[in-house]
Amino acid sequence: MPQYRQLGTTPAKRHTIHAISGDPNQLSGGYKNEGIYYEEVITTEGFSRAYSIVYHLRPPTRVRRVEFVGTKPIEAAEQGALRHLHLKSSGIAAQGDPITGRVPLLFNSDVVISRCRPSQPQAELYRNAQADELIFVHRGSGVLRTMFGELPFREFDYIVIPKCTTYELCFNQLASSDDPAADLLVVEAIGSLGFPPRYLNPDGQFRLGAPFCERDLHGPASLTPVDSEAPITLCIKDGDHWTRYELANHPFDVVGWDGMVYPYTFNADDFEPITGKIHQPPPIHQTFQASGFVVCTFAPRLLDTHPHAIKVPYAHNNVESDELLYYVRGQFGSRRGVEIGSLTLHPHGIPHGPHPGTIAASMNAKSTDELAVMVDTFRPLKIAKQAASLEDTSYPYSWLD
Numbered sequence: 366m367p368q369y370r371q372l373g374t375t376p377a378k379r380h381t382i383h384a385i386s387g388d389p390n391q392l393s394g395g396y397k398n399e400g401i402y403y404e405e406v407i408t409t410e411g412f413s414r415a416y417s418i419v420y421h422l423r424p425p426t427r428v429r430r431v432e433f434v435g436t437k438p439i440e441a442a443e444q445g446a447l448r449h450l451h452l453k454s455s456g457i458a459a460q461g462d463p464i465t466g467r468v469p470l471l472f473n474s475d476v477v478i479s480r481c482r483p484s485q486p487q488a489e490l491y492r493n494a495q496a497d498e499l500i501f502v503h504r505g506s507g508v509l510r511t512m513f514g515e516l517p518f519r520e521f522d523y524i525v526i527p528k529c530t531t532y533e534l535c536f537n538q539l540a541s542s543d544d545p546a547a548d549l550l551v552v553e554a555i556g557s558l559g560f561p562p563r564y565l566n567p568d569g570q571f572r573l574g575a576p577f578c579e580r581d582l583h584g585p586a587s588l589t590p591v592d593s594e595a596p597i598t599l600c601i602k603d604g605d606h607w608t609r610y611e612l613a614n615h616p617f618d619v620v621g622w623d624g625m626v627y628p629y630t631f632n633a634d635d636f637e638p639i640t641g642k643i644h645q646p647p648p649i650h651q652t653f654q655a656s657g658f659v660v661c662t663f664a665p666r667l668l669d670t671h672p673h674a675i676k677v678p679y680a681h682n683n684v685e686s687d688e689l690l691y692y693v694r695g696q697f698g699s700r701r702g703v704e705i706g707s708l709t710l711h712p713h714g715i716p717h718g719p720h721p722g723t724i725a726a727s728m729n730a731k732s733t734d735e736l737a738v739m740v741d742t743f744r745p746l747k748i749a750k751q752a753a754s755l756e757d758t759s760y761p762y763s764w765l766d
């Protein structure tokens with residue numbers, strides 16, 4: 366979880382009157398002339414883990430209509446042979462909005478990985494009831510609007526949105542058929558998504574040796590409550606089930622909050638790579654940890670310094686792990702044939718390694734400019750139907766000379 370944060374006004378004691386007048390003994394004004402701001406406590410893992418407390422202009426429970434939209438299960442493709450997979454997602458269509466335009470490509474019971482090139486502004490407020498969302502902004506900038514305030518985002522940001530956060534993702538420029546101006550990798554974490562515990566000291570602060578720290582995490586920058594009684598719709602994704610709520614007032618009517626549950630950004634270029642004399646294993650790139658998977662950032666870095674160091678990864682057999690890599694920027698030293706926007710999946714059960722010629726080609730290299738995002742899952746990933754048309758079927762044979 367990110368560090369404790371406070372924005373706007375909160376009363377001195379939790380669960381006490383937050384008076385509009387500033388004086389708990391002088392209550393008047395506001396909703397139903399009760400004279401108070403309405404407290405909502407957002408908790409995680411029941412009441413056991415991090416929480417935030419927010420204060421609304423109106424109770425957050427005012428619903429006018431509930432409508433079941435339907436189920437949208439992810440359809441699995443014919444899985445076929447156990448094989449290395451290369452999906453060329455750089456050509457996916459610009460379509461839909463930041464929610465409806467998502468194209469699920471790989472999934473299991475812990476995670477869903479989608480690509481999205483939104484061409485329209487978000488049509489309705491949205492909430493994911495079961496999954497924390499990690500949105501990697503490959504291209505684009507804008508602002509995430511939630512009840513916690515406005516969170517600006519930019520290219521190469523990871524945006525972390527805790528489950529049950531109602532949001533609107535607004536881009537400065539949307540994608541079109543000839544311009545991928547808004548381009549996202551979306552990772553839904555069914556369990557809680559946080560930082561590797563080994564990065565934190567017993568006091569909860571990032572250790573000096575961790576590859577980033579509190580200064581690199583950016584929470585909502587400003588808070589302006591939306592005071593509107595106009596009904597507004599909210600779409601809730603609850604696993605495969607979608608429900609539409611008509612709320613009696615705008616839910617971003619918060620005057621203040623504090624706590625440790627809120628959306629935040631971390632920019633991949635703020636990752637501080639750990640380098641060594643010889644090749645360092647993938648966990649040094651780890652950025653996030655969730656139930657059943659980890660997320661790593663392969664950021665530009667100096668390469669190994671031993672005079673005989675092999676500067677690309679050794680062939681490895683990732684037992685009990687599926688390794689998904691999304692290529693963002695630069696030249697990836699160990700791979701041939703991948704392009705920006707490619708996804709490679711190196712599954713459990715079969716080894717993979719550097720492509721022929723890349724060991725020799727890397728010997729005199731002093732640094733790499735590659736930027737890639739890796740999702741390593743501990744349960745096998747399934748291939749979604751939409752991924753089938755993106756597959757480069759020659760990839761399993763690409764290690765031949």
Ligand SMILES: [Fe+2]
Nearest residue numbers: 681688711717
């Ligand atoms: Fe690997």
